[in-house]
Amino acid sequence: EIGKIADREGVNAYIVGGFVRDLIIGRENFDIDIVVEGDATEFAKVVGRELGAKVHTFSRFKTATLVFKDGTRIDMASARTEVYKFPGALPEVDIAPLKKDLFRRDFTINTLSVKINYSDFGKLIDFFGGLKDIKDKKIRVLHSLSFVEDPTRILRALRFSVRYRFELGKHTEKLLKMAVEKKLFKTVEGQRIYHELKQILLEDNPLRVFLRLEKYRLIEELFPGLRWNREKKDTFERVRKLIIWHRINFPERKTDYHLVYLGALFFKEPLERVKSYLSSLSFPEKEGKKLLKFLDEIYGTYRALKSSNLPSEVYKTLRGREEEFLLLLAALFPDVEEKVVNFMRDWRFVEPLVSGKDIKELGLKPGPAFKEILNRIKYEIIDGRVSREDREEQYSRL
Ligand code: CTP
Numbered sequence: 057e058i059g060k061i062a063d064r065e066g067v068n069a070y071i072v073g074g075f076v077r078d079l080i081i082g083r084e085n086f087d088i089d090i091v092v093e094g095d096a097t098e099f100a101k102v103v104g105r106e107l108g109a110k111v112h113t114f115s116r117f118k119t120a121t122l123v124f125k126d127g128t129r130i131d132m133a134s135a136r137t138e139v140y141k142f143p144g145a146l147p148e149v150d151i152a153p154l155k156k157d158l159f160r161r162d163f164t165i166n167t168l169s170v171k172i173n174y175s176d177f178g179k180l181i182d183f184f185g186g187l188k189d190i191k192d193k194k195i196r197v198l199h200s201l202s203f204v205e206d207p208t209r210i211l212r213a214l215r216f217s218v219r220y221r222f223e224l225g226k227h228t229e230k231l232l233k234m235a236v237e238k239k240l241f242k243t244v245e246g247q248r249i250y251h252e253l254k255q256i257l258l259e260d261n262p263l264r265v266f267l268r269l270e271k272y273r274l275i276e277e278l279f280p281g282l283r284w285n286r287e288k289k290d291t292f293e294r295v296r297k298l299i300i301w302h303r304i305n306f307p308e309r310k311t312d313y314h315l316v317y318l319g320a321l322f323f324k325e326p327l328e329r330v331k332s333y334l335s336s337l338s339f340p341e342k343e344g345k346k347l348l349k350f351l352d353e354i355y356g357t358y359r360a361l362k363s364s365n366l367p368s369e370v371y372k373t374l375r376g377r378e379e380e381f382l383l384l385l386a387a388l389f390p391d392v393e394e395k396v397v398n399f400m401r402d403w404r405f406v407e408p409l410v411s412g413k414d415i416k417e418l419g420l421k422p423g424p425a426f427k428e429i430l431n432r433i434k435y436e437i438i439d440g441r442v443s444r445e446d447r448e449e450q451y452s453r454l
Contacts, residue, residue, distance in 0.1 A: 058090075059174035061103055067094035070154055070169040070181065077165050080190055081220060088130045091169065093153045096120055096134040133157075155183050162209045163216065164189045164196045189225075196225035203235035207244050210235055211252040214268040219259055236272050246338035249278065253337065257314035263292040279333055282325060291320040294387040302383060305401065311379040315343065319350050319384040327351070350381050357385060361392045368435035370395045371403050403438050 062069040069092050078085035092099050097113040100120030104111035109122040109130075118134040135153035158167040164186040171179040180187070189196050195213050203209050210232055217224060224232060241249065256265045266284070269275050275284045299313050322330045330351065334344040357373060364370045374382065374396065386396040 057107060058103055059172045059177050061106060062092075062099070062173045063175055065094075065099060065102060067092050067099055068154070069093075069099070069172050071172055072154075072158065072169040073161070073166050076168040076170050076180075077186070077190070079170075080168065080187070083220075086128075088128075090130060090132045090172070091135050091154060091157055092132055093135045096132040100132045154181070158183060159198060161198065162202060162206070162212055164198060165216070165220075165222075167198065193220070193222040194225045194228075195222050196228050197231060200227075200231060203231055204238075204240065207235060207240035208248050208252045210240075210272075210274070211249070211256065211269075214272070214274075215252070215256050215259060215265055218261060218264040218268065233272065236274060236277065239277065241277055246336050250337040250339055253278070254314050257317040261296060262317055263289060263296065266292065278337075279321075281329055282321070282333075288320065288323075291323070291387050292317065294390070295320050295383065298383050298387055301397075302379070302400075306379070309379055311383075312343070313380070313383075315347060315350075315380040316383045316387065318347055319354070319380070320387060322347070322351060323354070323384075323388055346378070346380075350378075350384060354381070354385060354388065357381075358389045358392060361385075361389075361395055364395065366435075367395075367398065367403055367438045367440070370399050371406075371435065371438050374399045375404065406434055406438050 058069060069090055071088060072091045073089045075085050075088050090096075096118055097115055097120045100111050100113060100122055103109065104122055107122075107124070109124045111120055111122055113120040120132045122130045122132065124130075135157040154169065158169065161167050164184045166186070167182075167184045168186040168190075169181045171177065171181060184198055185196075195217050197203065197209070197213075213224060213228065213232060216222065256262055259265060266275070266289075269278070270284060275282060295316050299316065302309075302311065302313075322333070327348070330348065334347070339347075357377075360373045361370060364373055379400075382396055382400055386393040
């Protein structure tokens with residue numbers, strides 16, 4: 057449909073980047089990016105009007121986002137149309153705007169595009185050999201200055217290489233090493249590094265990416281003085297397993313899994329040092345605060361858990377805690393993992409079958425004692441002194 061509109065409006069439109077890459081590799085990807093040779097904002101408005109999607113335009117960047125009724129989002133950007141060097145100069149017609157746009161990107165595998173104009177629908181466009189590099193399983197930059205122009209691409213290269221199990225191209229690896237030696241990260245806004253770090257921690261296996269960061273001496277670059285040892289690697293592995301378990305069992309709970317990894321990374325580091333990492337990487341304030349609180353409280357919680365013998369004691373220690381905190385706790389301290397997992401899976405959901413109303417009917421006056429009674433019943437159930445069935449029986453007799 058969009059293709060027909062493009063034909064009619066006289067613009068060329070292409071799906072570009074990650075979506076095409078993942079389509080060929082066979083990985084799910086729901087982020088559709090469209091590049092328009094022409095004005096993307098104008099085009100997006102027409103598409104939005106005709107297909108009934110909401111349109112948000114950013115005129116400064118000539119980009120737009122379409123949000124369809126089913127939640128699908130499509131980003132549109134304008135390929136820079138030819139710049140006239142001086143009034144009346146001939147445009148550089150030999151290079152298509154799309155090609156110029158793609159040339160600014162990071163790796164060949166991200167430069168594939170598919171034309172969606174109705175007349176040419178589905179035509180794969182591969183200016184820079186991206187298809188061959190996918191076949192060869194190689195990450196390659198488009199030109200020698202790629203990492204210098206944008207050092208966060210160093211992190212992206214390692215992230216993609218782990219995700220797809222691709223190797224770095226020989227020349228690309230050399231350039232990456234040179235960029236690391238020049239300590240180019242120092243020149244990058246912390247916020248952008250934070251963003252890439254978060255992307256790494258949201259990958260399926262961040263430990264593998266971190267092992268590559270280690271290989272290229274980037275851990276020291278990103279976190280001066282941080283200890284990155286066997287213990288932390290083991291914790292990363294445990295975090296990964298717990299997250300997999302959590303995703304399956306609690307898919308509806310919004311959880312910032314990257315925070316669990318960050319907690320594991322910074323555990324046992326001096327607080328002042330952690331604070332300096334947070335500020336040099338411009339962590340979002342809320343997230344930084346949460347993380348510091350976790351690190352501050354987790355050992356105490358562990359001690360309390362260790363001496364909790366009854367499930368109800370575990371319950372009292374852990375109730376109301378954040379998902380990320382609980383996962384971190386289980387990952388850092390294997391000897392209390394079972395308690396934490398039982399709490400997350402069962403104990404936290406126990407509700408007394410007796411309600412406040414029932415107690416009132418027994419002739420008790422409302423007040424704090426009330427809550428206390430209900431809590432006690434809850435603890436009894438959690439501890440298994442009263443089975444649910446017993447409770448139900450008593451309840452029916454009441
Ligand atoms: N890009 C780039 N340099 C960067 C970041 C992004 O050149 N530092 C380009 C890439 O070519 C990429 C596009 O911008 O294809 C969009 O980037 P992103 O939104 O990160 O998407 P994906 O490449 O799809 O990555 P992911 O699969 O992790 O979302």
